[in-house]
Amino acid sequence: MDRLAKKLQALKYDLKMWNKETLGNEDRNSQQIARDEFSHCAILEEISWRQKSRALWLKKGDSNTKFFHRMANARRKGNFISSMTVKGVRLDKEEELKESIGSFFKSLFEESRVRRPNVESGLFKTLDSLDNEILEGQFSEKEVSKAFSNLREIRRQGRMVLRWRSGSFVGLYAYPEERRASDVQDFRPISLMGSLYKIMAKVLANRLKRVMGKVVSYSQNAFVGGRQILDAVLVANELIDSRKRNVGAVNGTPTDFFSTFRGLRQGDPLSPYLFVLTMEAFSSLISRAEEKGFIKGFKDNRDQLDFWNGGVEDMDRAAAVFGCKVGNLPTTYLGLPLGAPHNSCRVWDVVEERFKRNLATWKKQYLSKGGRLTLIKSTLSNIPIYFMSLFVIPRKMRLRLEKIQMEFLWGDLEERRKIHLVRWTVICKDKRYGGLGLRHLKDFNYALLRKWLWRFPLESESFWRKVIIGKFGEEEGG
Template identity: 25%
Template sequence: MNSLRGQMDPICLGRFRQLNGQLSTVLLQEESFWKQRAKQHWLQGADRNTKFFHQYATHRKRKNSIVRLKDRNGVWKEGDGLVSLVTDYYKQIFQTNGDIGAFQVDTLSPRVTRAQNDDLLRPFEPAEVKHALFAMGKDKSPGPDGMNPGFYQSFWDLIGKDFTDFVLACLSQSSFPPELNDANIVLISEKAAPELVADLRPIALCNVVYKVMAKMIANRMKPLLDDIVSESQSAFLPGRLILDNILIASEETMEVKHCLEIYEQFSGQSVNFHKSNISFNRNTTLLDRDAIAMGLGVEQAEDFGKYLGLPSVVGRNRKFVFSYVEQKLRQRFGSWNKRLLSMAGKEVLLKSVAQAMPTYTMSIFLLPVSLCASLERLMNMYWWGKSTTVDGIHWMAWDRMCVPKKHGGMGFKRLHEFNLALLEKQRWRLLTNPESLMARIFKARYYRDTTFYEASLGGNPSYVWRSIMTSQSLIRSGCRRRIGNGRTTKVWEHPWLPDSQNPFVLTDQVTQLPDLMVADL
């Protein structure tokens, strides 16, 4: 191209434009390649910085590489010894012990009706194939065939018909080539510095065609799962939240080993006690602790640990309990090189990643105001800072930056107010879905003889309940009762008048009729 620069004849100009177009295409392909390797799914627009993706791809490779692990005797294994250590470990935990429980199929009652079964067995349609494929993330890791969903999505106009015919033929004939369900088994570290094989969890990277078939079958079953799966399973179903498990666990005690043994007999699965531990109240004697831990076959933990990623027990020092949120954010900020992102990139990063990191915790617990201020201070420093060690001039206060963009701000979230809004979702679910398992447990514990609207903090409440009740006045101020027969609406205590400003009755309450209902008027 350098030799063609400055040449003005038509042939040279045409050749230069051709080469320039080819160069742009190659550079775009290179950037897409490094973006896929970097796995920065939050970055949908803004910066197009190849150096940014290079750094994160290198960081991910270094972080995910497993160089050595300890065996059961505490001896480090590397190279070929590492391979045999991992394979032997999984062969051991996935083999059967030959003890099969007395499982009686006849005792099960059918949960799927004949009409539902006929709907499940109807032939698959081409639209279901395309819907399943395009519902996948285009940059997801490929299987043994080396193709990610983005390849099939991009060239759907060319290969769509052949792809659809093959998938429908496999599903209608209930058979497919034996290599189709091959998968790459990848070990993902559950710790920053894994030492044992137990610190790793395996995932299977399947071929896209196989995943499309599985997703089509799953989509067929989705509408029936709510009636089939027990309500105690709170995750992976539409309308149910995994957060319910945390809310329920905060009010119930631990299961005993006898229940686990029954589960092992009927399911054929074994509980990994190497990953299990037990915590005790400070009033429990050392002798009792040792006896119980030995009986269960688990180790004693110094604290109550976490359940589904959140603290199991919250004590008085709440800032210490939730300090892990700030630590994670500090670590993430330490790995983000400010020089590789423009201000637009920083904005996307802060809004889509940094401010989303505490969301899971804030959906259950009320974080201390001082902790929210610390998190906002970290975000503010990252926004204005020049490097990881040098802070810059803060040209605008954080409060003004949290103002919506249409009013002159940047649209960042105020974390404490956002925390209250997320807890309001839990309060709204308790108010509008009183028959859910979570709502029934909280009702039995805190407001047995009334509704959530009239509930109070009560005696010896958990911190989850304290968090939910923090701003109950907010949801009360926006609630209105729709009058039906009027038998459950109190005249003076409930908001039932069609007045947007004050829905309560203003006249003095009659002393003789404190519980007068609207139906009695």
């Protein structure tokens, strides 16, 4: 009996655990399964509206479907085209807009017979046999796998798209280059590429990337490994500074399809490299014209500056030949100011405008502080990086940008200002020291500018370094 009692005692414990974890938990398990299914459906709906709103920065912030609804509606309202000027004629009817815009871009993608200049092969650098084999070899499994891994997440595009169909046929949608675009020339065509084409183009782009530095001259900096686009802006500003001292769908409905005979698709991985190669050919033609004495540029050094001063007729004629406009300084070059006083806040007005433009579409009343913090880190704090990589941000402008971020973080509204409980300098501290890890613009600006000092002794053969030494001397420049 004693042995039986012990066995029953052990069985009693097992029966209790079985009843607690299995039999008696059926209702709770059913409820948990239902909650999981509901949560999964809610996540799918949130992802759908996030894609429509294009607020992709909020992946780790708020889970707020109402916010995405507001964002999507705001974008739809902002992207609506009520009227447009096409070839000098103002149109406001949708059918007229579709027909005229389609006709405009159809003519843009057609090419008439023109006389092209003959570019001698001797003007270009050549590749050796090994590089040729790299470019012309068959696709390997490793290359295709790498191209797959580099492809970005497919996103739903909300505005102007060129959809390819049957080879070279496209449908036209409207995407403005500027927020307040009113002329058809302010819009650009975009083509979303099929996955197969994009994989092939990515493999070819990866191959071309490896040899670009061997065929492109030192004056070209963009899309070439080991060079930075900021180098070109630095050189241009230094030279200009010296001279100054010395001297489609329309509203969501696709247009008709039409054939295209030239051009590359928006987002094509090959397009930047082909553009650089084309510019290399153009640069070679200019160099040959300079060698034969047809044109003359200007040379800059510490002692003298020679500049070719042409008349107004010469400039107008050259602009007509090259299809460009005659501009004045200050202007912009590669998205940065050129020939403008760098310590002026007016140079930075475009950055402040981008801050306000983004905030105008964000419905901060639907965001928690965590969501606003995520947005500042992922978007607002990144807007001035390009400018701050080359110029010192004025103190007045820095305070204005920080004020915008502070007001957004604490949820200030136009009619009601909330209390800021913590100083901005404390918020910008690292999380280990009690802050939130936001960027302090002054310190971040200095860190970006000091990268030039770090690069100066390392890049002894770079073009920008030679320009700085030629202008200031090695000791003063470095």
